[in-house]
Amino acid sequence: MDAASVAQSTTGTLATYAKRIGLRSRPDMEILLDNHAEGKIYTTLDALSGRVEITAPQNARFDEIQITLEGVVKTYVENLSPHTTRARTTAVHNFLKLTMPMRDSDYPQPRIAEAGQTYKFPFNFVIPNQLLPRACSHKCNTEHVHHAHLQLPPSMGCREVSIKDDLAPEMSKVEYSIKVKVLRSADDGKDVSLAEKSRKLHIVPAQAELPPMSILTGHSDYDLTKTKTLRKGMFSGKLGKITVSATQPSAIILPSPSLGDTLPATAMATLNLRFDPHDKASQPPRLGGLTTKIKATTFFAARPNEFLPSHTTMTAHFETVRGVYDTAVPLSSRCVEAVSWTKHKAAPAYTRRGSASSSDSSDCSDDSPEAKPGSEYYSATVLVPITLPTSKTWIPSFHSCIVSRTYTIDLNLSIHTPGSGVPASTVSLHLPFQIGADGNQNEQAPMTAAEAAAELADAEEFLRPRVIEVPNAAHIGNSVLVPRASELPPSYEDFAASQPQVVDPGRC
Known part of the structure; x- marks a missing residue:
């Protein structure tokens, strides 16, 4: 019997049963x-x-x-x-x-x-x-x-x-x-x-911003730092080394639905650039275009997840009952050629850092292994606004038992070298990103009349005046508590008596 016959048979059975119990048509x-x-x-x-x-x-x-x-x-x-x-x-x-x-x-x-x-x-x-x-x-x-x-x-x-x-x-x-x-x-x-x-x-439930992710080494989903060697020309020597890094941007919080139409939510990412010249004659390269897009990743499974899914964990725990769907939406594309470089001189090895400086290691700090004492390097900063387009319905990041949604910000920066015949280099970063939701957390849940009356009765009972009086003399000194022997706490004698006795085999 095919599927259509089975469906028709099942429908007929239900219709017959409903008609038999007195319901011949739907209400x-x-x-x-x-x-x-x-x-x-x-x-x-x-x-x-x-x-x-x-x-x-x-x-x-x-x-x-x-x-x-x-x-x-x-x-x-x-x-x-x-x-x-x-x-x-x-x-x-x-x-x-x-x-x-x-x-x-x-x-x-x-x-x-x-x-x-x-x-x-x-x-x-x-x-x-x-x-x-x-x-x-x-x-x-x-x-x-x-x-x-x-x-x-x-x-x-x-x-x-x-x-x-x-x-x-x-x-x-x-x-x-x-x-x-x-x-x-x-x-x-x-x-x-x-x-x-x-x-x-x-x-769309409320979703607060979570702490920044701790990106482990070898995590293929994200790239927060990229270093690339630049050349002067096709057959020329090295120009230097450029390092592009960024941290996880702050989350975009969707406004409460009760606020109605508001301005699009916006976040800000910061690109930190450092250029270490190969020699003193090398100048920083010219920056080109910067494109930004957001990638939405949906993880789905036919079996509950014991861990938070990612591309890395799916590769490590390959199962045929799990799948992933990636799609990207362009956000912006602009020219950053006007960004200015700032010249620095690496601090000598014996120079002590100030107490206010960050303790985090970074490729753009003076303590980088590439920075030799007294050498020169250049740094620049690019601010990247992140605005979600209104042409899509954006939902908060979440993880459920069999479905998860995560987001990634992809940044692509093109870099042009002064020599001819050398194509522009591209550095790409993939930053973890969160989308949250405000919700109505400040509002209390409304109560029905019965719930409000029950809560008021409990409050009145708790606040009811009570009087503490001296007990009657007839009740003082007349209480006798005689516990049973089995209810007494165990004593050392009872414990010793319960221990098995050791018998010398020679006396048997």
Whole structure:
């Protein structure tokens, strides 16, 4: 039997069962959100309140209306192994499910939906600022990884809530939705869904800026320093050596959705250039163009990650159930020929550095092995603004159990030598970059009337006046506590008696 026959058979079975229990056609169901507008983005601690309206086409009995706020991650990885017949391996991670408690007064009595009657069921959810520990129950190599997996991931790969491209592949999706189900208990005690509907939401949780990454030697994802030897001409001698370095730029923090349209978020990267001439006659080279682009990397897997994924870790731990998708967006291209060089003289070997100088080693410091005492070198600084284009939907950097998103800033600097016949040299740097989100962390989560009344009652009970009185004389000195022998703490004698005795074999 082919897949189409199986699907038709399954649909027919469900339709027959629904007709047998009294529901011959689907009811009209609407999920209405308060203060909602098309394209609205929700964030941490935002309230999702509204109601569900259900209109039945004919009288139908039901047992429960279930309204939930759910978050799910879906991935699939193409199977390249010849040892399997499956085209792909899929994974679904339901990391969030909040259920709205329903009161008996919300239901009709008896629980029979009358034909043409519209029933309204209110709901109220609050987007949490963190997931429960059970959302990530697999093994992690560090606590830092487990903590990262307990943060809410942003909506990704869902074109129903975001018209603009968010640079996500089809192999990974993060979806949030409000779902409503009409349930009825079957003869075997299981709940059967008579009808259901969902409404997807665009959620971008708050994400604070993390500390700068510690780039280890041999990490192929990033290059923070590059050194290149320059020549005067095709058949001439060396001009000198140029070193281009940079540190991780500060993160771009997406503004809170409640602020509306604001100016594009901007960060700044700093390029430090140092030129060590081959001889005193060599002058610094002429700089050319500087192009900047941002690379978005999406890691997806059909199996939970025990570590934070990267290109380096994927190479070291090659698995067919993991994949990666890279895409780049150009940011800027400009000429930096006007950047001026500053001449320096390397400090003598016996010169002591000031206490205010940095203790970090750098290729642009006077303590570089290339700098001989008394030699001359040149330095320059280039400021590189980073502005995210508004033509894309930018989501914060995140790591979940099976999906991660990271960013890299690629800088390409062209350098021209004075000799003829020598092509321009290019130095490329790849800097780690973060995108965060403000959210509404300063706002308190709204409480329902019942929650506010319970909190007030607890406060009043805690602040209730209490009087400490001297106990009655009849109760003083009349309490006798006689512990049982088994309840007494062990003494040394008891411990010694319980030890096995050593018997001399010769006396047996």
